[in-house]
Amino acid sequence: xxxxxxxxxxxxxxxxxxxxxxxxxxxxxxxxxxxxxxxxxxxxxxxxxxxxxxxxxxxxxxxxxxxxxxxxxxxxxxxxxxxxxxxxxxxxxxxxxxxxxxxxxxxxxxxxxxxxxxxxxxxxxxxxxxxxxxxxxxxxxxxxxxxxxxxxxxxxxxxxxxxxxxxxxxxxxxxxxxxxxxxxxxxxxxxxxxxxxxxxxxxxxxxxxxxxxxxxxxxxxxxxxxxxxxxxxxxxxxxxxxxxxxxxxxxxxxxxxxxxxxxxxxxxxxxxxxxxxxxxxxxxxxxxxxxxxxxxxxxxxxxxxxxxxxxxxxxxxxxxxxxxxxxxxxxxxxxxxxxxxxxxxxxxxxxxxxxxxxxxxxxxxxxxxxxxxxxxxxxxxxxxxxxxxxxxxxxxxxxxxxxxxxxxxxxxxxxxxxxxxxxxxxxxxxxxxxxxxxxxxxxxxxxxxxxxxxxxxxxxxxxxxxxxxxxxxxxxxxxxxxxxxxxxxxxxxxxxxxxxxxxxxxxxxxxxxxxxxxxxxxx
Amino acid sequence: xxxxxxxxxxxxxxxxxxxxxxxxxxxxxxxxxxxxxxxxxxxxxxxxxxxxxxxxxxxxxxxxxxxxxxxxxxxxxxxxxxxxxxxxxxxxxxxxxxxxxxxxxxxxxxxxxxxxxxxxxxxxxxxxxxxxxxxxxxxxxxxxxxxxxxxxxxxxxxxxxxxxxxxxxxxxxxxxxxxxxxxxxxxxxxxxxxxxxxxxxxxxxxxxxxxxxxxxxxxxxxxxxxxxxxxxxxx
Numbered sequence: 001x002x003x004x005x006x007x008x009x010x011x012x013x014x015x016x017x018x019x020x021x022x023x024x025x026x027x028x029x030x031x032x033x034x035x036x037x038x039x040x041x042x043x044x045x046x047x048x049x050x051x052x053x054x055x056x057x058x059x060x061x062x063x064x065x066x067x068x069x070x071x072x073x074x075x076x077x078x079x080x081x082x083x084x085x086x087x088x089x090x091x092x093x094x095x096x097x098x099x100x101x102x103x104x105x106x107x108x109x110x111x112x113x114x115x116x117x118x119x120x121x122x123x124x125x126x127x128x129x130x131x132x133x134x135x136x137x138x139x140x141x142x143x144x145x146x147x148x149x150x151x152x153x154x155x156x157x158x159x160x161x162x163x164x165x166x167x168x169x170x171x172x173x174x175x176x177x178x179x180x181x182x183x184x185x186x187x188x189x190x191x192x193x194x195x196x197x198x199x200x201x202x203x204x205x206x207x208x209x210x211x212x213x214x215x216x217x218x219x220x221x222x223x224x225x226x227x228x229x230x231x232x233x234x235x236x237x238x239x240x241x242x243x244x245x246x247x248x249x250x251x252x253x254x255x256x257x258x259x260x261x262x263x264x265x266x267x268x269x270x271x272x273x274x275x276x277x278x279x280x281x282x283x284x285x286x287x288x289x290x291x292x293x294x295x296x297x298x299x300x301x302x303x304x305x306x307x308x309x310x311x312x313x314x315x316x317x318x319x320x321x322x323x324x325x326x327x328x329x330x331x332x333x334x335x336x337x338x339x340x341x342x343x344x345x346x347x348x349x350x351x352x353x354x355x356x357x358x359x360x361x362x363x364x365x366x367x368x369x370x371x372x373x374x375x376x377x378x379x380x381x382x383x384x385x386x387x388x389x390x391x392x393x394x395x396x397x398x399x400x401x402x403x404x405x406x407x408x409x410x411x412x413x414x415x416x417x418x419x420x421x422x423x424x425x426x427x428x429x430x431x432x433x434x435x436x437x438x439x440x441x442x443x444x445x446x447x448x449x450x451x452x453x454x455x456x457x458x459x460x461x462x463x464x465x466x467x468x469x470x471x472x473x474x475x476x477x478x479x480x481x482x483x484x485x486x487x488x489x490x491x492x493x494x495x496x497x498x499x500x501x502x503x504x505x506x507x508x509x510x511x512x513x514x515x516x517x518x519x520x521x522x523x
Numbered sequence: 524x525x526x527x528x529x530x531x532x533x534x535x536x537x538x539x540x541x542x543x544x545x546x547x548x549x550x551x552x553x554x555x556x557x558x559x560x561x562x563x564x565x566x567x568x569x570x571x572x573x574x575x576x577x578x579x580x581x582x583x584x585x586x587x588x589x590x591x592x593x594x595x596x597x598x599x600x601x602x603x604x605x606x607x608x609x610x611x612x613x614x615x616x617x618x619x620x621x622x623x624x625x626x627x628x629x630x631x632x633x634x635x636x637x638x639x640x641x642x643x644x645x646x647x648x649x650x651x652x653x654x655x656x657x658x659x660x661x662x663x664x665x666x667x668x669x670x671x672x673x674x675x676x677x678x679x680x681x682x683x684x685x686x687x688x689x690x691x692x693x694x695x696x697x698x699x700x701x702x703x704x705x706x707x708x709x710x711x712x713x714x715x716x717x718x719x720x721x722x723x724x725x726x727x728x729x730x731x732x733x734x735x736x737x738x739x740x741x742x743x744x745x746x747x748x749x750x751x752x753x754x755x756x757x758x
């Protein structure tokens with residue numbers, strides 16, 4: 001057992017360390033500093049090992065903290081009229097049951113299992129028992145501090161808090177054991193990555209039970225909740241016997257891993273198929289335009305489903321939301337003041353709204369997968385003049401696609417503000433509209449510019465840039481920061497308009513100067 | 524007409540892939556670029572096509588004692604995995620290509636004439652390219668690369684994944700194209716190189732070297748190539 005533990009740990013650590021080193025090398029500045037032989041440099045290995053260890057610890061605690069802070073305690077705040085410790089246990093109970101079959105460890109076809117049990121031919125049973133035991137231990141240890149902290153803050157007593165991690169672990173073990181029994185009887189194997197629709201429906205229903213029932217005033221009483229938890233712990237202990245005595249781990253994992261490794265092999269093919277699926281089969285679509293206008297026109301028409309249709313769908317949803325809000329303001333004038341206050345206080349949230357509804361990243365990835373990926377292999381397409389011409393055409397198109405929902409959002413907010421009591425200055429309505437429209441434009445410019453300046457894929461449609469995803473994440477975090485800035489609407493809008501104009505001009509200038517060199521297939 | 528390569532060097536980190544290559548390719552011939560896996564055949568093509576940067580090197584096109592630098596219009600590059608814009612029909616692709624190359628192509632023909640020439644059936648011409656077979660995509664890629672009549676045609680492992688019928692059609696096509704241009708095809712399949720190419724050039728240890736046939740029988744010639752590749756590997 002100890003030997004298995006050591007081997008599986010060092011195996012997992014080795015590929016994690018190599019993955020860290022590989023990622024480091026994808027960052028341009030570091031790439032020059034780090035040679036290809038870095039995988040054997042001891043000092044680097046030590047650093048990567050530290051990262052790997054930190055990751056292991058973080059993965060044990062961070063996720064659990066976020067889970068408690070948002071899913072359970074955070075959303076608990078919505079139910080002000082209910083007993084907080086009962087709602088806490090109620091939500092926890094249902095979410096734990098979802099987690100028990102959606103996040104099992106045992107039926108998750110990961111690469112480390114594939115390497116160990118299939119490639120390295122380790123003994124499946126001892127590998128599984130050791131690693132499964134470790135993962136369950138991680139659940140108990142990871143949950144414990146937060147269960148105690150959040151439990152006590154919700155008014156539970158200490159033994160009830162300590163019960164929580166054991167309940168979560170037992171629910172997982174009980175589900176795993178039942179899935180093993182089911183496999184023995186039917187030869188059907190559970191797989192986390194390809195769940196059937198019944199499990200999704202069950203998860204949906206349990207989610208509704210967790211969050212909607214308390215709204216309706218239905219909450220499981222504390223003593224019942226505790227009883228259920230204790231029963232699960234008993235069931236969990238009994239289930240351990242099944243997990244230890246189960247003899248067919250080898251054949252079961254061959255099935256789980258064969259399927260999913262095939263999926264991994266086919267992942268490239270699948271993503272290709274997926275992007276191909278987004279092409280409309282309609283060959284009757286035509287265009288009277290010529291050259292690049294023709295190319296763009298046909299591209300947009302054959303990708304209507306993922307570009308215009310989704311933009312129109314978003315527009316319709318926002319239109320209904322605005323109409324609903326306006327109707328509510330007319331029917332219930334008492335809410336006017338709070339709506340007005342809400343718009344003023346939370347106006348910065350429009351950043352994240354404009355970020356989430358922008359079709360820019362979908363547009364650029366469809367552009368690459370279905371168009372540029374192939375055309376960039378032809379020299380006529382890479383001519384600087386042609387690159388810039390097409391950039392201009394595409395920029396206009398992506399701005400148009402995103403402006404329609406932006407117009408509805410901006411007019412909707414201004415109109416709601418007007419009806420809800422008005423802005424202190426009339427010009428503020430125009431500034432609000434202008435601000436939201438410029439945010440929409442800047443996101444469109446941002447995605448297309450990034451694509452032209454960093455073109456992150458190679459001919460095999462594999463992402464070869466580390467900077468590109470980093471900037472994508474940074475964009476998201478920047479939006480979150482902007483969202484949380486507390487600034488008056490007037491200042492916020494004026495600053496945003498200026499920033500957007502400067503950013504858009506700079507970005508386009510960069511494309512004009514650099515894209516002829518950067519807009520290439522990566523090698 | 525000839526393609527002159529001067530002092531082409533390319534390295535990946537410390538590995539010297541192309542080592543000060545100087546070589547001249549002449550028109551009217553199909554050159555078979557032979558090399559072992561990883562020898563740098565694709566890198567060589569990528570450098571010529573300026574898809575990647577390189578440490579040193581110049582490429583010229585010479586004709587009637589006039590030497591000029593190569594432009595992107597001079598080169599047609601056919602990849603082993605055919606890349607065609609899948610959302611277009613074959614007709615739309617050719618139309619788009621002709622549109623933007625107006626003025627560059629001498630005598631533009633009706634689109635169907637091009638299809639007749641490359642052997643794409645009438646019923647397939649208005650199908651989306653995503654529904655094309657591998658061989659048909661290959662023909663389309665080839666067609667677009669030859670419509671503009673580039674002076675140099677680079678083919679990276681061109682026939683390896685085609686069925687026998689399409690492969691034979693492609694061979695005939697390449698032979699018919701060689702008259703007024705320089706054709707270089709890379710392959711690691713020796714029989715294909717011997718069957719189709721007029722001259723064999725080895726790429727080994729970053730250097731290009733023509734192999735002289737010198738009245739050898741085809742078996743002897745094969746033996747000579749293998750020996751050369753083996754010797755240089757151990758050199």
